[in-house]
Amino acid sequence: MHLEEKLPQLVNAIEDGLKGYLSAxxxxxxxxxxxxxxxxxxxxxxxxxxxxxxxxLTLLCAGACGGEVAAAMPAALGVEFVHNFTLIHDDIQDxxxxxxxxxxxxxxxxxxxxxxxxxxxxxxxxLALLELRQTCSEAVALWxxxxxNQVCLRLIRGQYLDMAFEGDDEVALETYLAMIEGKTAGxxxxxxxxxxxxxxxxxxxxxxxxxxxxHLGMAFQIQDDYLGIWGDPAVTxxxxxxxxxxxxxxxxxLFGLRESADFRALWGVEQPTQAQIDDMADQLxxxxxxxxxxxxxxxxxxxxxxxxxxxxxxxNADAQALGALTExxxxxxx
Amino acid sequence: MHLEEKLPQLVNAIEDGLKGYLSAxxxxxxxxxxxxxxxxxxxxxxxxxxxxxxxxLTLLCAGACGGEVAAAMPAALGVEFVHNFTLIHDDIQDxxxxxxxxxxxxxxxxxxxxxxxxxxxxxxxxLALLELRQTCSEAVALWxxxxxNQVCLRLIRGQYLDMAFEGDDEVALETYLAMIEGKTAGxxxxxxxxxxxxxxxxxxxxxxxxxxxxHLGMAFQIQDDYLGIWGDPAVTxxxxxxxxxxxxxxxxxLFGLRESADFRALWGVEQPTQAQIDDMADQLxxxxxxxxxxxxxxxxxxxxxxxxxxxxxxxNADAQALGALTExxxxxxx
Numbered sequence: 001m002h003l004e005e006k007l008p009q010l011v012n013a014i015e016d017g018l019k020g021y022l023s024a025x026x027x028x029x030x031x032x033x034x035x036x037x038x039x040x041x042x043x044x045x046x047x048x049x050x051x052x053x054x055x056x057l058t059l060l061c062a063g064a065c066g067g068e069v070a071a072a073m074p075a076a077l078g079v080e081f082v083h084n085f086t087l088i089h090d091d092i093q094d095x096x097x098x099x100x101x102x103x104x105x106x107x108x109x110x111x112x113x114x115x116x117x118x119x120x121x122x123x124x125x126x127l128a129l130l131e132l133r134q135t136c137s138e139a140v141a142l143w144x145x146x147x148x149n150q151v152c153l154r155l156i157r158g159q160y161l162d163m164a165f166e167g168d169d170e171v172a173l174e175t176y177l178a179m180i181e182g183k184t185a186g187x188x189x190x191x192x193x194x195x196x197x198x199x200x201x202x203x204x205x206x207x208x209x210x211x212x213x214x215h216l217g218m219a220f221q222i223q224d225d226y227l228g229i230w231g232d233p234a235v236t237x238x239x240x241x242x243x244x245x246x247x248x249x250x251x252x253x254l255f256g257l258r259e260s261a262d263f264r265a266l267w268g269v270e271q272p273t274q275a276q277i278d279d280m281a282d283q284l285x286x287x288x289x290x291x292x293x294x295x296x297x298x299x300x301x302x303x304x305x306x307x308x309x310x311x312x313x314x315x316n317a318d319a320q321a322l323g324a325l326t327e328x329x330x331x332x333x334x
Numbered sequence: 335m336h337l338e339e340k341l342p343q344l345v346n347a348i349e350d351g352l353k354g355y356l357s358a359x360x361x362x363x364x365x366x367x368x369x370x371x372x373x374x375x376x377x378x379x380x381x382x383x384x385x386x387x388x389x390x391l392t393l394l395c396a397g398a399c400g401g402e403v404a405a406a407m408p409a410a411l412g413v414e415f416v417h418n419f420t421l422i423h424d425d426i427q428d429x430x431x432x433x434x435x436x437x438x439x440x441x442x443x444x445x446x447x448x449x450x451x452x453x454x455x456x457x458x459x460x461l462a463l464l465e466l467r468q469t470c471s472e473a474v475a476l477w478x479x480x481x482x483n484q485v486c487l488r489l490i491r492g493q494y495l496d497m498a499f500e501g502d503d504e505v506a507l508e509t510y511l512a513m514i515e516g517k518t519a520g521x522x523x524x525x526x527x528x529x530x531x532x533x534x535x536x537x538x539x540x541x542x543x544x545x546x547x548x549h550l551g552m553a554f555q556i557q558d559d560y561l562g563i564w565g566d567p568a569v570t571x572x573x574x575x576x577x578x579x580x581x582x583x584x585x586x587x588l589f590g591l592r593e594s595a596d597f598r599a600l601w602g603v604e605q606p607t608q609a610q611i612d613d614m615a616d617q618l619x620x621x622x623x624x625x626x627x628x629x630x631x632x633x634x635x636x637x638x639x640x641x642x643x644x645x646x647x648x649x650n651a652d653a654q655a656l657g658a659l660t661e662x663x664x665x666x667x668x
Contacts (some may be wrong), residue, residue, distance in 0.1 A: 017465060025487070027491060027514070028488075028491055028510055028512070028516070029491070029495055029509055030491040030494040030495055030498075032494070032498070033490070033491060034495040056511070089449050089450070089453060092445070092446070092449060093446035093449060094446075094452065111426070111445065112426065112427035112428075112497055113494065114499060115423050115426060115427060115449055115452075116423070116490055116493050116494055116497070118449075119423060119452075119455075119456070119486075119493075120490045120491075120494075122456060123483045123484075123486040123487045123490065124483075124487065125458065126479065126483040127483045127484065127487070130476065130479060130480050130483070133476055138472050138473060138476055139472060141476060142464065142467055142472055142475060142476055142479075145460065145464060145476075145479055149457045149458075149460040149461045149464075150461065152453075152457040153454060153457045153458065153461070154361070154362075156367070156450055156453050156454045156457065157362055157363070157367060157454075158360060158364075159450050159453075160364040160366070160367040160447065160450055160454075161363055161364055163446055164364075164366070171497065175363055177365055178362070179363070182362070186642065191603040211344075225640050259516050293586070310343065330564060
């Protein structure tokens with residue numbers, strides 16, 4: 001089965017699982033809290049709530065190791081709930097008014113209730129994940145719970161750094177890469193590793209699946225940084241060089257601040273015009289930032305593919321789908 | 335050994351455990367995040383960070399069931415970290431500027447970083463608790479992790495209600511009692527139950543320990559509501575009728591709003607004078623609110639003592655200390 005057929009099936013199963021799990025949670029007198037979570041997950045208005053890539057990776061990794069979807073499903077639900085807990089809190093922290101085409105939870109219910117809703121989803125994620133004790137074993141559930149909380153702690157460390165960077169004039173490229181490793185790649189590494197674990201894979205395989213996820217996550221995030229400046233507005237649906245407009249200290253910007261006096265001067269302009277934004281993007285390309293970022297993404301992409309080849313020298317259908325999904329993610333234009 | 339000797343020893347052991355656990359957490363490039371947590375826990379300025387009553391209850395319950403302090407310590411650390419995670423987020427939600435005589439985390443580092451610091455402490459609490467796998471067994475660790483997250487979810491539901499009450503003109507007494515059961519008594523019930531679990535107590539004993547903790551928690555919170563209005567300012571260190579000043583919809587206020595037209599009229603006054611506040615407290619007492627609240631606290635207190643008697647008909651030193659601590663908590667004046 002090709003990825004174009006496989007992925008929608010998986011995503012449907014994940015969506016059903018997420019809805020089923022959340023609808024079984026007892027919200028008692030606090031029904032509105034449940035509604036906030038369903039709203040964030042995208043089930044109140046038909047607009048949807050995200051691509052569910054993380055749990056899809058978990059299920060594909062489980063399948064690639066010869067495991068069953070049902071055994072890995074608690075892990076898939078756990079990682080997607082965790083991801084969404086971080087999004088609810090991220091939106092508060094960034095002051096983001098919109099996500100997936102609708103007002104964010106804090107915009108609609110206020111900061112205090114949004115903090116609380118995120119906390120609820122974090123607890124729900126833990127409970128969902130711990131159901132691995134039923135579909136796999138107590139040992140797998142415990143391993144997953146410890147690993148996920150360690151990953152969350154690294155993610156939260158990364159979030160600390162990301163916010164601290166805003167007030168920081170000089171951020172070393174290495175520190176930035178450490179930040180995105182914690183904030184993005186770590187959770188994706190957990191998604192892939194826990195899939196293998198749920199399939200009963202050997203420790204060595206689980207470790208390499210984690211490496212694959214980490215490399216994929218780095219490539220994914222760096223590609224995101226690239227598209228934030230050089231993505232085609234017609235394809236991304238965002239304005240040209242949207243990350244420059246938002247003054248986001250992404251990888252190309254940090255490279256430009258280090259390498260180009262012209263870019264530094266433009267970056268210092270408060271409320272730049274669109275012409276100045278375009279100029280900034282050109283200066284970045286001229287000083288080698290685009291090339292540097294592309295190369296970084298490519299390096300991690302190659303590592304991810306090398307991981308896959310070593311993991312699955314004779315790939316089954318799920319391992320093939322995993323390769324195709326990796327290809328889509330790292331070479332996407334949106 | 336009497337409680338006056340036993341409790342400080344326990345609290346010292348807990349404090350050492352908390353410090354040791356947090357100092358072993360790797361904060362990487364985010365050392366300041368670690369500092370935020372140590373500051374909140376009360377270790378940066380010598381002012382202290384709370385009475386550590388919850389973990390003390392855990393350890394005393396473990397000891398009362400014949401268990402070892404060391405076996406129950408991961409649970410004690412877990413509950414105290416969870417409690418403090420909720421405090422960091424509570425302070426944001428309530429807009430509280432001060433706690434334990436120092437500016438709250440959000441006052442000092444801003445809302446965004448404080449949300450993140452609370453999230454970090456939640457993950458750390460999970461990790462601390464899961465170490466029961468080493469001191470007890472995998473089964474106990476899994477039980478504790480599931481139970482704690484279910485308790486957290488009820489706590490978060492209670493927090494939702496508490497915030498929703500602010501804009502709600504009529505809150506039924508039963509709904510309020512359900513709210514404090516979720517927000518306060520549930521976590522204390524977990525503290526006592528997990529102590530028994532760590533000591534290898536029978537399922538029936540663990541259930542009854544939970545009942546004891548729930549009754550104690552209800553009595554504790556209702557006594558808190560009583561002291562918030564009729565506590566002696568010279569003893570509590572707060573202004574007279576401080577909860578009326580803060581317009582907190584506590585149990586006596588809800589009783590008064592239901593029973594007394596005079597109180598309702600006074601409650602409607604915006605920015606009341608101290609004389610009006612005193613008048614409100616008198617009206618509340620006159621309509622029977624003080625008596626009602628005292629009786630509610632007494633009912634739960636008697637249930638807690640009855641639980642203890644049935645649990646420990648021949649109490650050892652720890653069970654005796656548990657009784658003395660219960661006595662102190664429910665009949666405290668501060």
